[in-house]
Amino acid sequence: MTRLPIEIKLSDTRKEKPNPNSLIFGRSFTDHMFIADYEEGKGWRRHRIVPYAPLQLDPASIVFHYGQTVFEGLKAYRTEDGTIKLFRPQENMKRLNRSLERLCMPKIDEEAALQALTQLILIEKDWIPTLPDTSLYIRPFVIANEAFLGVAPSKKYQFIIILSPVGSYYKEGIYPVKILVENEFVRAVKGGTGNAKTAGNYAAGLKAQEVAEQSGYSQVLWLDGIERKYVEEVGSMNIFFKINGEVITPAINGSILEGITRKSVLEMLRHWNIPVSERKISMDEIRNAYEKGQLEEVFGTGTAAVISPVGELNWDGYKMIVNNGETGQLSKRLYENLSQIQKGQMEDPFGWVMELKSDLARLA
Amino acid sequence: MTRLPIEIKLSDTRKEKPNPNSLIFGRSFTDHMFIADYEEGKGWRRHRIVPYAPLQLDPASIVFHYGQTVFEGLKAYRTEDGTIKLFRPQENMKRLNRSLERLCMPKIDEEAALQALTQLILIEKDWIPTLPDTSLYIRPFVIANEAFLGVAPSKKYQFIIILSPVGSYYKEGIYPVKILVENEFVRAVKGGTGNAKTAGNYAAGLKAQEVAEQSGYSQVLWLDGIERKYVEEVGSMNIFFKINGEVITPAINGSILEGITRKSVLEMLRHWNIPVSERKISMDEIRNAYEKGQLEEVFGTGTAAVISPVGELNWDGYKMIVNNGETGQLSKRLYENLSQIQKGQMEDPFGWVMELKSDLARLA
Ligand SMILES: Cc1ncc(COP(=O)(O)O)c(C=O)c1O
Ligand SMILES: Cc1ncc(COP(=O)(O)O)c(C=O)c1O
Numbered sequence: 001m002t003r004l005p006i007e008i009k010l011s012d013t014r015k016e017k018p019n020p021n022s023l024i025f026g027r028s029f030t031d032h033m034f035i036a037d038y039e040e041g042k043g044w045r046r047h048r049i050v051p052y053a054p055l056q057l058d059p060a061s062i063v064f065h066y067g068q069t070v071f072e073g074l075k076a077y078r079t080e081d082g083t084i085k086l087f088r089p090q091e092n093m094k095r096l097n098r099s100l101e102r103l104c105m106p107k108i109d110e111e112a113a114l115q116a117l118t119q120l121i122l123i124e125k126d127w128i129p130t131l132p133d134t135s136l137y138i139r140p141f142v143i144a145n146e147a148f149l150g151v152a153p154s155k156k157y158q159f160i161i162i163l164s165p166v167g168s169y170y171k172e173g174i175y176p177v178k179i180l181v182e183n184e185f186v187r188a189v190k191g192g193t194g195n196a197k198t199a200g201n202y203a204a205g206l207k208a209q210e211v212a213e214q215s216g217y218s219q220v221l222w223l224d225g226i227e228r229k230y231v232e233e234v235g236s237m238n239i240f241f242k243i244n245g246e247v248i249t250p251a252i253n254g255s256i257l258e259g260i261t262r263k264s265v266l267e268m269l270r271h272w273n274i275p276v277s278e279r280k281i282s283m284d285e286i287r288n289a290y291e292k293g294q295l296e297e298v299f300g301t302g303t304a305a306v307i308s309p310v311g312e313l314n315w316d317g318y319k320m321i322v323n324n325g326e327t328g329q330l331s332k333r334l335y336e337n338l339s340q341i342q343k344g345q346m347e348d349p350f351g352w353v354m355e356l357k358s359d360l361a362r363l364a
Numbered sequence: 365m366t367r368l369p370i371e372i373k374l375s376d377t378r379k380e381k382p383n384p385n386s387l388i389f390g391r392s393f394t395d396h397m398f399i400a401d402y403e404e405g406k407g408w409r410r411h412r413i414v415p416y417a418p419l420q421l422d423p424a425s426i427v428f429h430y431g432q433t434v435f436e437g438l439k440a441y442r443t444e445d446g447t448i449k450l451f452r453p454q455e456n457m458k459r460l461n462r463s464l465e466r467l468c469m470p471k472i473d474e475e476a477a478l479q480a481l482t483q484l485i486l487i488e489k490d491w492i493p494t495l496p497d498t499s500l501y502i503r504p505f506v507i508a509n510e511a512f513l514g515v516a517p518s519k520k521y522q523f524i525i526i527l528s529p530v531g532s533y534y535k536e537g538i539y540p541v542k543i544l545v546e547n548e549f550v551r552a553v554k555g556g557t558g559n560a561k562t563a564g565n566y567a568a569g570l571k572a573q574e575v576a577e578q579s580g581y582s583q584v585l586w587l588d589g590i591e592r593k594y595v596e597e598v599g600s601m602n603i604f605f606k607i608n609g610e611v612i613t614p615a616i617n618g619s620i621l622e623g624i625t626r627k628s629v630l631e632m633l634r635h636w637n638i639p640v641s642e643r644k645i646s647m648d649e650i651r652n653a654y655e656k657g658q659l660e661e662v663f664g665t666g667t668a669a670v671i672s673p674v675g676e677l678n679w680d681g682y683k684m685i686v687n688n689g690e691t692g693q694l695s696k697r698l699y700e701n702l703s704q705i706q707k708g709q710m711e712d713p714f715g716w717v718m719e720l721k722s723d724l725a726r727l728a
Contacts, residue, residue: 027513057421066567069567103571148391188556189550189590199428200431200557203432203557206515207467210517225553225590235515
């Protein structure tokens with residue numbers, strides 16, 4: 001592993017850290033950020049850690065007009081003994097590259113990106129909160145910044161990493177959420193960008209989310225855009241159903257995001273010898289299971305909330321109350337195991353957790 | 365009509381204007397831009413014309429991560445007698461508001477936006493090129509600039525207008541283009557954002573465009589995302605087929621952009637008593653017409669190229685050569701009439717052209 005030359009310019013001032021008891025997701029950011037520039041023919045250059053500050057972008061930058069941008073999201077935890085842990089960060093860098101490819105953007109060097117990330121986190125280590133359910137949220141993203149109004153891939157990009165100390169994604173902690181099955185709006189369709197982590201997918205979902213919130217639902221469950229029958233995923237989570245002892249999640253199909261929590265949950269369930277199945281699952285099948293009393297648990301999986309139990313599913317006015325609206329046993333077991341492995345409070349039989357190296361700490 | 369207070373700060377320096385003989389679409393920008401800020405609870409404020417300069421945006425701005433951004437595109441022409449003309453700018457402002465609505469963004473005041481646009485153009489009037497096929501391209505856009513990583517509509521926005529002197533969109537002038545029918549990738553689907561002019565739609569199309577260009581095609585023809593049978597539109601144009609004397613264009617269906625050139629072409633054709641039809645049209649129907657020798661003309665419509673004749677359509681390797689690969693008579697007639705009306709070289713029976721008011725000129 002070659003060491004990447006990263007120029008470091010530390011901030012003269014330090015911000016006041018937010019109260020760890022009342023952290024809001026994605027509202028406050030640390031003192032520094034990582035930036036690298038890309039130019040066609042020259043590749044990625046000028047890797048640097050600099051004070052967190054506004055980006056300066058030409059108003060004609062392609063990102064504003066044609067949406068060439070992708071991002072990732074992962075978390076760092078500081079454990080009781082002071083070590084810092086990341087959960088499967090290599091997977092995020094791989095997915096970042098898959099997203100970049102889909103959007104005709106230049107790939108990053110995954111290892112170099114991890115080094116940069118590590119170094120930034122070590123510089124900002126005092127920003128990692130330690131209270132239960134708190135962590136440092138990491139947001140790597142790439143934006144197209146060539147000033148050009150033709151619809152064509154940009155010749156210039158910036159790769160940026162920012163960090164935000166966060167509490168629980170859901171203000172109320174792990175508790176069952178109410179989800180509205182979406183019949184009008186569509187998030188993504190096969191052949192589109194649904195399996196890339198790109199801005200346009202989220203913009204497309206805002207309207208449905210707004211409508212759902214107005215009727216008291218916290219998220220929408222997306223259906224496939226073609227037949228409007230099969231379950232896809234939730235706003236920023238993959239979805240799982242426990243039906244008659246078997247755990248079912250929609251198969252990777254080109255239109256849903258390949259969640260890293262999803263992948264980990266599948267591995268964990270298989271490790272526990274719980275029957276799992278990745279396949280198409282329709283709303284009709286879910287309703288049938290519900291009517292037979294076999295819809296035992298429903299939960300979402302994602303970096304922000306880890307496991308998010310679903311207490312109610314509303315499909316066109318037909319309400320399915322799951323597990324009496326309470327968190328199911330399997331949801332709880334998954335949440336505890338995953339979050340304890342992430343924080344280093346439980347043994348990690350899967351080799352998922354990356355501990356930050358102290359030799360890099362010296363550089364900081 | 366109330367006069368909007370616009371604060372004007374002129375630039376101390378002026379850029380060198382590009383050579384009008386070799387203008388490239390969307391590459392150079394004028395000396396000034398218009399900006400207004402929006403904040404929840406306060407509405408649109410601080411309308412101002414300022415020197416063209418980089419935007420300063422927090423790296424956590426929602427536009428970078430969740431793609432909340434919409435735009436418009438229109439042109440100003442300077443006619444021989446020095447007057448400045450805009451083509452149906454009210455339609456662009458209406459569409460901007462429809463796009464804003466779809467993306468959960470605050471609406472703008474259409475009249476105020478037109479005033480701002482007018483004033484900016486009058487300040488920059490020397491930037492409007494006068495050679496044939498040149499014009500001043502106008503790009504209004506709105507971006508979400510709240511620094512927040514939660515997936516929710518931003519509480520802060522900027523409305524910006526920039527101007528770019530342009531030549532012909534297609535470097536080679538009006539000449540028939542070769543178009544590849546896209547079978548793998550999908551631009552938009554019913555329930556998605558296809559009918560809004562938002563960044564993510566264009567990002568989604570880049571990959572297909574790249575593949576098409578590699579095999580010598582200049583654009584792709586999108587098919588519907590559900591059955592992959594019905595024609596939608598081209599990269600940044602709506603599409604028309606002249607079959608056996610009748611002109612057919614896909615009906616507005618929720619997934620294609622409601623082009624202003626499309627609307628004008630339909631009105632012009634009806635005015636000329638040429639039979640037109642807005643309806644679903646499948647690739648099978650087009651191939652059948654071709655085989656019977658009835659596919660007389662194909663052309664795209666859009667602000668950038670006005671009318672773009674199609675000389676070849678490639679559907680999965682089946683090549684349809686339209687009108688011997690030459691510009692058809694109707695395409696030519698539409699191009700000449702539309703572009704001459706736009707430039708004030710022909711009478712405007714439709715009332716489409718807006719002439720800039722000289723009383724506003726005094727303000728500049
Ligand atoms: C659309 C979408 N689906 C699913 C997920 C879950 O992915 P992961 O488990 O990698 O966080 C996310 C993001 O976090 C997402 O944005
Ligand atoms: C996707 C798309 N379709 C069609 C058009 C044509 O619209 P108009 O005629 O308003 O320029 C455009 C843009 O110009 C476009 O971006």
